[in-house]
Amino acid sequence: MGLIRLKIEPSKTKWIMKWQVQCFIVSLCCLKSVFSNVRYSIPEEMTKSSFVGNFAQDLGIDIKRLVTGKARIFTEDSREYIELIRDKGILVVKERIDREELCGEASLCAIHFQIVLDNPIEFHRVTVEIIDVNDNAPVFPNNELRLEISESALPGARFVLESAVDPDVGVNTLQSYTLRPTDNFILQLQSQPDSSKHVEMVLQTQLDREKQEEISLLLTAADGGDPQMSGTVKIHITVLDANDNAPVFTQRIYKASIAENAIKGTLVTTVSASDDDKGTNAHVTYSLSHIKEGLGEIFYLDPNTGEVKVSGQIDFEKTKHYQMNIQAKDDGGLIDSSKLVIEVIDINDNSPVISVMSFSNSVPEDTLPGTVIAVINVHDPDAGSNGHVHCSLNENIPFKVTSSSNRFYSLTTESNLDRETQPEYNITITASDEGVPPLSNTLTLTLKILDVNDNVPDFGKSSYKAHVIENNTPGLSICAVMASDADLNQNARVTYILEETTVNGAPVSSYISVNCESGVIHAVRSLDYEQIHDFQFRVKAQDGGSPPLSSNVTIQIYIQDQNDNSPQILYPVQSGVSLVAEMVARSADVGYLVTKVVAVDADSGQNAWLSYKLLKATDRALFEVGSQNGEIRTSRQVSDKDAVKQRLVVVVEDNGQPSRSATVNVNVAVADSFPEVLSEFSDFTHDKDYNDSLTFYLVLSLAVVSFLFIVSVIVLVSVKVYRWRQSRLFYKSNGNLPVIPSAYYPPRYADVGATGTLQHVYNYEVCMTTDSGKSEYRYIRPVSQNLVNVDPSGSETMRHVEKDKMPVENTESSVEVSSYC
Ligand SMILES: *[C@@H]1O[C@H](CO)[C@@H](O)[C@H](O)[C@H]1NC(C)=O
Ligand SMILES: *[C@@H]1O[C@H](CO)[C@@H](O)[C@H](O)[C@H]1NC(C)=O
Numbered sequence: 117m118g119l120i121r122l123k124i125e126p127s128k129t130k131w132i133m134k135w136q137v138q139c140f141i142v143s144l145c146c147l148k149s150v151f152s153n154v155r156y157s158i159p160e161e162m163t164k165s166s167f168v169g170n171f172a173q174d175l176g177i178d179i180k181r182l183v184t185g186k187a188r189i190f191t192e193d194s195r196e197y198i199e200l201i202r203d204k205g206i207l208v209v210k211e212r213i214d215r216e217e218l219c220g221e222a223s224l225c226a227i228h229f230q231i232v233l234d235n236p237i238e239f240h241r242v243t244v245e246i247i248d249v250n251d252n253a254p255v256f257p258n259n260e261l262r263l264e265i266s267e268s269a270l271p272g273a274r275f276v277l278e279s280a281v282d283p284d285v286g287v288n289t290l291q292s293y294t295l296r297p298t299d300n301f302i303l304q305l306q307s308q309p310d311s312s313k314h315v316e317m318v319l320q321t322q323l324d325r326e327k328q329e330e331i332s333l334l335l336t337a338a339d340g341g342d343p344q345m346s347g348t349v350k351i352h353i354t355v356l357d358a359n360d361n362a363p364v365f366t367q368r369i370y371k372a373s374i375a376e377n378a379i380k381g382t383l384v385t386t387v388s389a390s391d392d393d394k395g396t397n398a399h400v401t402y403s404l405s406h407i408k409e410g411l412g413e414i415f416y417l418d419p420n421t422g423e424v425k426v427s428g429q430i431d432f433e434k435t436k437h438y439q440m441n442i443q444a445k446d447d448g449g450l451i452d453s454s455k456l457v458i459e460v461i462d463i464n465d466n467s468p469v470i471s472v473m474s475f476s477n478s479v480p481e482d483t484l485p486g487t488v489i490a491v492i493n494v495h496d497p498d499a500g501s502n503g504h505v506h507c508s509l510n511e512n513i514p515f516k517v518t519s520s521s522n523r524f525y526s527l528t529t530e531s532n533l534d535r536e537t538q539p540e541y542n543i544t545i546t547a548s549d550e551g552v553p554p555l556s557n558t559l560t561l562t563l564k565i566l567d568v569n570d571n572v573p574d575f576g577k578s579s580y581k582a583h584v585i586e587n588n589t590p591g592l593s594i595c596a597v598m599a600s601d602a603d604l605n606q607n608a609r610v611t612y613i614l615e616e617t618t619v620n621g622a623p624v625s626s627y628i629s630v631n632c633e634s635g636v637i638h639a640v641r642s643l644d645y646e647q648i649h650d651f652q653f654r655v656k657a658q659d660g661g662s663p664p665l666s667s668n669v670t671i672q673i674y675i676q677d678q679n680d681n682s683p684q685i686l687y688p689v690q691s692g693v694s695l696v697a698e699m700v701a702r703s704a705d706v707g708y709l710v711t712k713v714v715a716v717d718a719d720s721g722q723n724a725w726l727s728y729k730l731l732k733a734t735d736r737a738l739f740e741v742g743s744q745n746g747e748i749r750t751s752r753q754v755s756d757k758d759a760v761k762q763r764l765v766v767v768v769e770d771n772g773q774p775s776r777s778a779t780v781n782v783n784v785a786v787a788d789s790f791p792e793v794l795s796e797f798s799d800f801t802h803d804k805d806y807n808d809s810l811t812f813y814l815v816l817s818l819a820v821v822s823f824l825f826i827v828s829v830i831v832l833v834s835v836k837v838y839r840w841r842q843s844r845l846f847y848k849s850n851g852n853l854p855v856i857p858s859a860y861y862p863p864r865y866a867d868v869g870a871t872g873t874l875q876h877v878y879n880y881e882v883c884m885t886t887d888s889g890k891s892e893y894r895y896i897r898p899v900s901q902n903l904v905n906v907d908p909s910g911s912e913t914m915r916h917v918e919k920d921k922m923p924v925e926n927t928e929s930s931v932e933v934s935s936y937c
Contacts (some may be wrong), residue, residue: 130634156207157245160215160225165208168198168244171231172205175240179205185233189242197227200242209240215246216283223285250288250341254280256349261335263351268358274304275317280337281346287340294336295351301333317351325355326392359397359448363389370442372424376432378929384415384424389444389452396447402526405443405453415458417442424456432462433497464502464551469495471557473524479537490516490527490561494547501550506842507594510544517545527561535565536602569661573599575669582637585676586645597635597669599657609660610635615704616667619651628673630655639670645677646718679772683726685780688713700762702754710739713746713780715768723772731779732765739784741766747783760787787868 156169156367172179180209182202189200199210215782226245257278290897293315295303300321306314313337323331331353334647337627338346365387372385391398401419414428415438416521422444423707438458445451475490496503507517507525514531529545541563548556575597582595601608612635629638637655651673658666688698688711698711717724728746733739738758740751748764762784 153241153243155243155245157247158209158213159247159248159249160213160218161251162209162213164210164212165199168207168209170206171200171240171242177205177233179203182233185235185238187231187233188402188892190230190232192228195227198242199231200231200283207244214251216252216284218246221283223286248285248288250284250339250343250345252282252284252288252349253345254282254290254337254339255422256280256335256337256347259349259775261349261351262354264354264356265319265323266358267323267360269319269323271319271322273319275319277315277317277335277351278349279313279315280349282337282339282345282347284339284341290337291340292338294338296334296336300331303335323353323355324360325357325363325394327480329355331355357394357397358448359393359446361392361397361917362450363391363400363444363446363452364446365389365442365452368454368912370454370456371459372456373461374426375471376428376430376463377465378426378430380426380428382426384426384458385456387422387424387442387444387454387456389422391446391450393446393448399447400444401446405441405442407440411438411440414438415440423587424458430460432460432499432566433466433616436460436499462499462502464498464549464553464555466497466502467555467557468505468547468549470545470547470557471495472559472561475561477562478566479529480566480568481532481533482568482570483529483533485514485529485531487529488526489529489563491520492525492527492545492559494523494525495551495557496547498549498551504550505547506550508546508548510542510546511542513543515541515543533565535567535604536571537689539565541565567604567607569603569659569665571602571659571664572665572667573601573610573657573659575599575657575667577669579670579672581672581674582642583674583676584639585679586643587680588639588642588673590639590641591634592639594639594673595637595671597630597655597657597671599635599667599669601657601659603659603661606660610657610781611660613656613658615654615656617653619653620648621755624651624653628653643675645675645720646681648675650674659747677720677723679719679723679770679774681723681777682776683715683717683768683770683778684715685768685778686716687711688779688780688782697785698748700750700754700784700786702758702786702788704750704754706750706752708750710748710750710784711766711782713741713748713766713782715746715778715780717770717776719770719772723770725771727769727771729767729769730764731767732763734759734762734764737766738762748784754786758786760785762786 152175154169154171154174158166170176172182177187179202182205187200187202189196189198197209197211197213198207200207213227215225220229225247225248226243228243231240231242261278263275265273272503275312280290280293282288293303293305295301295317298320298321298603300319301317304316306316308314317333333351333353334348335351336346336348338344356739366389367387370385370387374382387402387407389400391400391404394548402417402422404415404417414430415428416425416427417423418425437460438456440456440458441453442456443451443453471493473491473493475492479487479489492507494505494507496505505523506520509515509527510519514529514533515527516530517525517527520526525545527545543561543563544558545561546556546558548554570665576599579849580595580597584592584594588594597609597612598610601610611632612630613632614625614628614630619627625640627638627640627643630636633639635655635657652670653669654670654671656666656668658664699711700708714729715726715728717726726746727743728741729743730736730739730741730748735758738750738754739748739762741748741764746766746768748766764782764784765779766782767777767779770776
């Protein structure tokens with residue numbers, strides 16, 4: 117920093133200090149001479165009338181002499197700086213003396229003049245040395261200096277400044293220069309050949325326009341006078357720009373966020389870089405650098421404004437954040453780079469996707485609650501609550517959905533299932549996320565409930581009652597039982613089985629049979645009311661499940677009476693040779709009880725309600741028969757004219773429809789004594805009429821039997837021939853079937869009714885096994901033959917094929933049947 121003193125001539129200072137001493141010495145040496153020399157020294161710029169020297173005293177001249185001698189000052193150039201005051205003998209300053217004007221740069225400056233005296237003429241030489249006074253400050257030619265320096269100027273660069281000028285001499289003249297401040301520059305003086313000094317400014321530290329564009333310096337030139345004087349010049353330096361600054365991004369990392377699906381042109385963020393330079397050196401353009409492939413299609417960076425905008429499709433589900441390098445470059449080619457990180461904000465733009473991992477589309481109805489039916493996966497690619505998914509089911513179904521683990525759900529049964537109530541469920545799974553607004557998706561699974569044999573066959577009632585009129589046709593269908601099973605298919609396939617019991621000591625199956633498929637109950641034989649009035653049995657209905665379920669029902673069969681029994685005469689006993697006769701005394705009164713016809717009827721009710729009538733009599737007027745009780749009484753007084761032998765024919769009739777009757781012959785003897793009776797009754801035993809008719813009946817019987825025999829032989833031969841032809845035909849038409857024509861014929865049940873006229877052959881169906889659900893046989897009816905199928909699986913189960921028609925006689929039969937129980 118310092119102040120620089122320039123010692124221009126160090127020796128002069130001493131000289132100036134001694135000037136007065138020398139002056140006196142010189143004056144004393146010249147004192148006695150006419151041409152004496154006197155020397156004074158005064159500083160310049162003394163005010164007028166300032167004392168210079170006591171001339172008279174110094175030269176030893178009397179003041180009176182000066183007056184008389186008309187002492188005066190003589191100068192050659194007639195300029196008078198000094199005045200002589202005669203009456204005092206002193207010299208004073210007459211005019212202001214400027215040394216610099218008088219002597220310029222000369223280091224010694226003196227005024228020379230003569231003091232002239234007349235009478236006698238005397239010349240005294242006076243030298244007044246003018247001593248420099250520091251009355252001039254150093255002066256620069258201009259008080260302002262303007263410089264333009266590039267900031268790229270290197271240290272050591274020199275800039276010549278104007279020098280200052282100080283007209284003073286010696287120490288009073290220019291001694292030193294100072295430059296303030298000295299941040300960038302120092303001063304250097306260069307000695308020129310003409311001994312003048314050049315002032316130079318040397319660049320010490322590099323300039324920076326960006327820090328300080330204008331620099332003001334003050335150059336001070338100082339002299340060595342006392343007081344010191346100085347002059348200054350202002351130096352204005354304008355620092356010129358150089359492209360020495362690279363652009364600088366305002367942030368090391370820019371972070372921004374953008375919602376996915378933002379439309380093209382959406383502003384994401386603005387990046388900016390500043391360049392401290394000026395003009396084109398500060399013009400920055402932006403670009404993306406080192407970007408991954410495809411990124412440039414998604415974002416666009418405006419090179420001039422630094423705005424980052426969307427230019428492509430942003431999908432959170434593909435990329436959650438983007439990172440790219442950005443670059444700022446000025447026109448001078450300097451660059452800066454930064455990073456831009458763009459977070460993508462999720463939008464709820466994806467519905468949950470339901471996929472079925474496993475699903476059994478049918479379950480048995482006995483599935484326990486909590487059984488897993490399906491496992492589903494629900495996936496929502498959105499993030500956060502937009503991807504939080506809830507699953508629910510449609511209402512009122514016995515299922516629930518539970519989350520087994522993240523994104524996996526299991527569909528389980530919640531309660532027991534029942535195929536009979538609902539055989540199928542449509543399970544709609546709804547998956548919805550928690551976005552605002554939420555998105556959802558549904559999936560419908562159709563679940564079939566498989567049947568399990570969980571329902572027993574149901575007869576609907578606990579017992580059946582049926583009525584059948586006796587003497588029915590064997591094979592007659594009495595009634596039908598019917599059980600329903602709520603299950604499906606095989607589980608609902610009901611087979612009816614007759615439970616073995618005994619009726620009157622005989623197996624029930626000898627009375628009735630049950631069609632295992634239809635449940636129709638057939639009479640196996642003709643029933644006889646007189647043997648059994650009613651009976652009951654059980655029929656079991658069994659389904660085809662495994663294991664099978666069954667239920668049973670009681671069937672009560674009531675046999676209704678038919679008038680199939682004629683009255684039977686118990687008394688009087690009928691015998692061909694009987695001579696039994698009732699005796700009536702001739703003295704018998706009117707209303708005498710001769711005898712009583714006793715008859716019974718095996719039928720019951722009306723059919724057994726008997727009435728008696730007198731059919732024939734020897735004398736109709738003599739006897740009468742009680743129609744209700746069968747008592748034979750006399751109806752008038754027996755007279756002597758009445759024959760001993762009286763023959764009565766009494767008919768006993770029941771009340772059936774049609775009625776049946778029996779006749780009885782009653783022999784009555786009207787006599788007073790037994791021998792009379794005997795003689796009379798001998799011809800009762802050899803009744804001519806009776807023998808004649810007996811002979812006739814015998815001949816007729818023989819003829820009929822012979823005829824029937826011939827007819828039978830013819831019929832037998834025809835039947836044999838016919839069957840042989842039929843079997844031939846069957847072989848031809850069924851050769852490819854696994855069917856064996858069999859000689860098996862169901863047992864024929866024949867029953868001869870009480871009337872002796874009914875004989876029916878009836879083939880019927882029997883279910884022989886009860887334990888298997890496999891007893892499935894289809895009918896094969898080639899023509900009209902009875903066939904047996906042999907089960908290919910070897911099962912013992914057999915079904916007897918029912919022959920194709922019911923006996924024709926049935927229609928003619930007088931038997932009536934209540935066909936439903
Ligand atoms: C289940 O859906 C199917 C098809 O829409 C329809 O036919 C069926 O009736 C539905 N079943 C139930 C039990 O609703
Ligand atoms: C018939 O059914 C009854 C109940 O209805 C049952 O108690 C009985 O054991 C069954 N009989 C047979 C032989 O299955």
